[in-house]
Amino acid sequence: xxxxxxxxxxxxxxxxxxxxxxxxxxxxxxxxxxxxxxxxxxxxxxxxxxxxxxxxxxxxxxxxxxxxxxxxxxxxxxxxxxxxxxxxxxxxxxxxxxxxxxxxxxxxxxxxxxxxxxxxxxxxxxxxxxxxxxxxxxxxxxxxxxxxxxxxxxxxxxxxxxxxxxxxxxxxxxxxxxxxxxxxxxxxxxxxxxxxxxxxxxxxxxxxxxxxxxxxxxxxxxxxxxxxxxxxxxxxxxxxxxxxx
Amino acid sequence: xxxxxxxxxxxxxxxxxxxxxxxxxxxxxxxxxxxxxxxxxxxxxxxxxxxxxxxxxxxxxxxxxxxxxxxxxxxxxxxxxxxxxxxxxxxxxxxxxxxxxxxxxxxxxxxxxxxxxxxxxxxxxxxxxxxxxxxxxxxxxxxxxxxxxxxxxxxxxxxxxxxxxxxxxxxxxxxxxxxxxxxxxxxxxxxxxxxxxxxxxxxxxxxxxxxxxxxxxxxxxx
Ligand SMILES: Nc1ncnc2c1ncn2[C@@H]1O[C@H](COP(=O)(O)OP(=O)(O)OP(=O)(O)O)[C@@H](O)[C@H]1O
Ligand SMILES: [Mg+2]
Numbered sequence: 001x002x003x004x005x006x007x008x009x010x011x012x013x014x015x016x017x018x019x020x021x022x023x024x025x026x027x028x029x030x031x032x033x034x035x036x037x038x039x040x041x042x043x044x045x046x047x048x049x050x051x052x053x054x055x056x057x058x059x060x061x062x063x064x065x066x067x068x069x070x071x072x073x074x075x076x077x078x079x080x081x082x083x084x085x086x087x088x089x090x091x092x093x094x095x096x097x098x099x100x101x102x103x104x105x106x107x108x109x110x111x112x113x114x115x116x117x118x119x120x121x122x123x124x125x126x127x128x129x130x131x132x133x134x135x136x137x138x139x140x141x142x143x144x145x146x147x148x149x150x151x152x153x154x155x156x157x158x159x160x161x162x163x164x165x166x167x168x169x170x171x172x173x174x175x176x177x178x179x180x181x182x183x184x185x186x187x188x189x190x191x192x193x194x195x196x197x198x199x200x201x202x203x204x205x206x207x208x209x210x211x212x213x214x215x216x217x218x219x220x221x222x223x224x225x226x227x228x229x230x231x232x233x234x235x236x237x238x239x240x241x242x243x244x245x
Numbered sequence: 246x247x248x249x250x251x252x253x254x255x256x257x258x259x260x261x262x263x264x265x266x267x268x269x270x271x272x273x274x275x276x277x278x279x280x281x282x283x284x285x286x287x288x289x290x291x292x293x294x295x296x297x298x299x300x301x302x303x304x305x306x307x308x309x310x311x312x313x314x315x316x317x318x319x320x321x322x323x324x325x326x327x328x329x330x331x332x333x334x335x336x337x338x339x340x341x342x343x344x345x346x347x348x349x350x351x352x353x354x355x356x357x358x359x360x361x362x363x364x365x366x367x368x369x370x371x372x373x374x375x376x377x378x379x380x381x382x383x384x385x386x387x388x389x390x391x392x393x394x395x396x397x398x399x400x401x402x403x404x405x406x407x408x409x410x411x412x413x414x415x416x417x418x419x420x421x422x423x424x425x426x427x428x429x430x431x432x433x434x435x436x437x438x439x440x441x442x443x444x445x446x447x448x449x450x451x452x453x454x455x456x457x458x459x460x461x462x463x464x465x466x467x
């Protein structure tokens with residue numbers, strides 16, 4: 001469904017992604033793990049073109065793109081098939097929860113308003129926030145904002161949703177409600193690529209793990225085998241440190 | 246106060262208020278509308294980093310902020326007039342005021358656009374909006390809310406600056422006052438009176454601005 005080959009990106013001459021290869025099948029929930037600074041955020045941003053990659057190829061839904069030469073039109077078309085959930089939620093601050101969900105449908109995809117609103121309410125219900133449809137982001141808790149953000153990403157029925165540490169800006173007591181929504185989404189068959197520090201999510205909800213270090217995916221494995229028998233020394237070390245804390 | 250002075254002030258009430266309502270206010274409204282169009286175009290061109298237009302925008306702001314409004318007014322009215330482009334004085338006044346204030350407001354709007362966190366734009370693009378849709382639907386509404394109070398100040402200074410167009414024969418409030426002074430020779434009372442009219446109108450604008458700000462604050466987003 002999604003395949004990355006040799007994705008490279010540098011900032012100011014400093015290589016940050018040094019040729020990332022990654023493959024995601026339809027229905028996969030892939031957890032990207034790795035130490036801080038490994039390039040996980042940069043990878044997701046390149047995959048959705050928030051940062052232009054320097055080179056590499058992406059195959060999405062059977063079509064291969066040269067990441068070094070993307071046209072605006074291809075970028076927009078690809079974004080319409082994907083969803084993105086940010087670490088800091090980034091809900092539209094001038095819009096209500098429902099408008100946050102429907103904006104991309106109405107303005108981006110020209111869906112009739114009534115249909116978009118019905119779909120938007122359905123999405124808010126799925127994340128347990130139908131009663132907050134008229135609230136502005138400033139009136140919602142962090143966990144609620146992130147659930148609205150997930151509803152916003154789900155609404156257009158994308159082929160994949162990217163998550164960048166969706167719970168790491170939240171107070172610990174609020175992470176549970178967001179993870180529950182994500183588990184539910186994973187069970188519904190949504191393809192997900194999730195950068196996370198939540199080992200429990202990676203263990204229980206993901207079927208694959210991609211371990212990143214210093215700008216590369218150094219190990220990819222089925223989730224259970226990654227945690228049971230990590231292959232590389234770096235992954236072993238990473239898990240050992242995390243398990244201590 | 247003598248009876249004569251009271252009569253003069255009473256006369257002044259209508260003789261100054263009428264040009265105020267028929268000249269000063271319409272000129273302010275039209276020039277400010279022009280300033281807003283100019284400001285939005287210039288601020289957005291810079292925000293979009295359009296290569297040629299950004300250069301032009303910087304140049305425009307440099308020229309219009311770096312020269313006196315009175316000089317701009319004379320160039321547009323007398324200068325263009327000499328070259329054969331004779332604009333009615335009122336139109337020349339609207340142009341000069343609008344183009345001048347547009348340069349200042351452009352900086353206000355640009356700063357407001359840049360104050361919106363970049364994540365708002367990126368979230369729009371990730372939701373399947375184009376860059377321009379994200380700006381129009383998400384970034385600009387937030388920026389205009391930030392820009393609203395300083396733009397209100399600009400509107401007030403524009404109201405006061407309309408007095409400058411008395412220099413190119415537009416019969417607005419200040420010209421009416423000058424005429425009365427030369428007739429009655431009571432500069433103190435009459436100039437004070439016209440000052441009170443400006444104060445009245447700018448107070449109205451301030452009230453409108455407060456009211457507008459309250460409306461915007463209904464959303465209460467931070
Ligand atoms: N816009 C940028 N300009 C310059 N350097 C950047 C930029 N964005 C990221 N970097 C650098 O790229 C490297 C990887 O950053 P990235 O945010 O992708 O790491 P990460 O794996 O997401 O880390 P974390 O777990 O802390 O979120 C870091 O060294 C960072 O300083
Ligand atoms: Mg990160």
